[in-house]
Amino acid sequence: MENIKIGHHISGKFNNELEDMRNKVLTMGGLVEQQIKRAVTAFSTADLEMAEQVIKLDDQVDTLEIAIDHECMQILALRQPAAFDLRLLVTAIKIVNELERVGDLAERIAKMAIQLSETGSNNRHEHYFELVHMADLVENMLHGALNVFARMNVEDVTLIMDMDENVDREYASIIRQLITRMMEDQRNITRMLDVLWVARALERIGDRACNICEHLVYMVKGEDVRHLTQAELKMPKKQNLSN
Amino acid sequence: MENIKIGHHISGKFNNELEDMRNKVLTMGGLVEQQIKRAVTAFSTADLEMAEQVIKLDDQVDTLEIAIDHECMQILALRQPAAFDLRLLVTAIKIVNELERVGDLAERIAKMAIQLSETGSNNRHEHYFELVHMADLVENMLHGALNVFARMNVEDVTLIMDMDENVDREYASIIRQLITRMMEDQRNITRMLDVLWVARALERIGDRACNICEHLVYMVKGEDVRHLTQAELKMPKKQNLSN
Numbered sequence: 001m002e003n004i005k006i007g008h009h010i011s012g013k014f015n016n017e018l019e020d021m022r023n024k025v026l027t028m029g030g031l032v033e034q035q036i037k038r039a040v041t042a043f044s045t046a047d048l049e050m051a052e053q054v055i056k057l058d059d060q061v062d063t064l065e066i067a068i069d070h071e072c073m074q075i076l077a078l079r080q081p082a083a084f085d086l087r088l089l090v091t092a093i094k095i096v097n098e099l100e101r102v103g104d105l106a107e108r109i110a111k112m113a114i115q116l117s118e119t120g121s122n123n124r125h126e127h128y129f130e131l132v133h134m135a136d137l138v139e140n141m142l143h144g145a146l147n148v149f150a151r152m153n154v155e156d157v158t159l160i161m162d163m164d165e166n167v168d169r170e171y172a173s174i175i176r177q178l179i180t181r182m183m184e185d186q187r188n189i190t191r192m193l194d195v196l197w198v199a200r201a202l203e204r205i206g207d208r209a210c211n212i213c214e215h216l217v218y219m220v221k222g223e224d225v226r227h228l229t230q231a232e233l234k235m236p237k238k239q240n241l242s243n
Numbered sequence: 244m245e246n247i248k249i250g251h252h253i254s255g256k257f258n259n260e261l262e263d264m265r266n267k268v269l270t271m272g273g274l275v276e277q278q279i280k281r282a283v284t285a286f287s288t289a290d291l292e293m294a295e296q297v298i299k300l301d302d303q304v305d306t307l308e309i310a311i312d313h314e315c316m317q318i319l320a321l322r323q324p325a326a327f328d329l330r331l332l333v334t335a336i337k338i339v340n341e342l343e344r345v346g347d348l349a350e351r352i353a354k355m356a357i358q359l360s361e362t363g364s365n366n367r368h369e370h371y372f373e374l375v376h377m378a379d380l381v382e383n384m385l386h387g388a389l390n391v392f393a394r395m396n397v398e399d400v401t402l403i404m405d406m407d408e409n410v411d412r413e414y415a416s417i418i419r420q421l422i423t424r425m426m427e428d429q430r431n432i433t434r435m436l437d438v439l440w441v442a443r444a445l446e447r448i449g450d451r452a453c454n455i456c457e458h459l460v461y462m463v464k465g466e467d468v469r470h471l472t473q474a475e476l477k478m479p480k481k482q483n484l485s486n
Contacts (some may be wrong), residue, residue, distance in 0.1 A: 062470040066469065077326070077329050083320070086319055087316070090333070093337075097340070106354070134331075179432055179433060179436070182425065185339055186429055193422070193439075224335045226305070226309065227309070
């Protein structure tokens with residue numbers, strides 16, 4: 001699979017613009033990764049200070065989203081790119097949108113941690129290990145997707161998308177456990193619904209990492225792989241819908 | 244507020260391309276509106292046939308998403324538009340992405356209806372009225388957002404975004420009722436979690452209608468209103484972050 005490099009333009013300034021935009025996307029991705037890790041720790045350990053950090057990080061993430069979007073639109077208008085450059089810019093706009101939504105999910109987990117802490121339920125949370133494990137999985141997925149974007153090499157995409165099956169399995173297992181706990185004692189219900197919500201948010205983060213992968217395949221190969229099944233994705237001859 | 248019209252280009256073919264793309268977005272929006280209405284009815288009345296229709300509609304929605312995306316990319320590459328036309332095309336790409344996710348949520352509600360029906364729980368569902376009412380609200384929001392796109396007039400945007408507060412209130416009220424029902428009888432828990440999931444999906448559809456509104460304000464006015472509060476949105480002088 002070809003490894004596409006930025007830096008082939010006659011205009012050095014154009015190269016720099018693309019490189020700068022790409023670095024900003026990676027910075028934004030790094031911030032969102034931090035948000036996920038800290039949000040789940042804050043929720044699981046009722047760490048108020050860490051929850052506040054996640055919310056502060058979200059302001060930076062939002063500012064970066066608008067800045068990158070703006071930069072991409074400026075380059076589209078002024079450089080009028082075609083082929084790979086055009087796909088790169090439109091993909092970057094889509095990726096920052098996904099990243100911003102991941103940041104929002106992390107922020108909501110952090111806000112839930114604060115709420116729990118305020119209502120006095122600030123003891124170490126049950127289901128800590130399951131949630132942290134699930135968070136590790138989706139963080140790895142996001143990290144992998146950002147690596148694909150950094151290296152412009154989509155070889156690892158199916159590996160990352162396979163990980164989503166594990167995430168879905170973990171999620172289903174947590175839900176089963178929570179339902180059992182709720183049935184055992186209805187005083188657990190409100191608390192268990194909070195845990196359920198966090199698990200659901202993590203599952204959605206995994207989905208968004210998959211969305212990013214799909215956008216990246218389109219960017220690098222010019223093939224639209226959305227709405228294909230995992231099995232179709234792995235077939236050597238892909239259906240070319242969009243180039 | 245100015246009412247922008249497509250059709251001012253010297254090239255009649257360019258006008259037609261934009262008009263065609265815009266019509267496709269509106270067609271896709273219409274399909275997604277149908278999906279929401281039918282999915283909630285299918286879930287609430289355990290109507291297997293209607294649930295199947297929602298799933299079939301989703302194939303059409305997915306096909307349209309890819310077609311519109313492709314069309315926008317082609318126009319970006321060949322016409323190299325600037326200013327409003329550039330914003331229109333990038334916004335269309337963002338809107339079809341939001342619409343496709345709404346379609347997915349409707350599809351998942353339909354699949355849940357089928358699952359319930361298969362497990363024999365095919366009696367008329369409790370909380371029918373609350374869910375149908377919430378579905379009406381989010382459908383109206385989406386319909387309003389698509390009207391804004393059709394007329395290119397963002398005057399109604401704050402009205403639509405205000406409706407989201409009602410949706411959030413309805414959602415909170417449903418959650419409270421569900422928790423009470425779960426506490427009364429733990430045999431209700433699994434069933435109530437399904438209703439909770441549908442309510443949550445509807446709440447997210449409302450959020451996506453708001454996202455579409457934000458994209459539209461940017462398209463028409465060139466102002467980025469993401470991450471502003473509702474109050475800031477209503478201020479006559481908006482912070483111009485992205486133009």
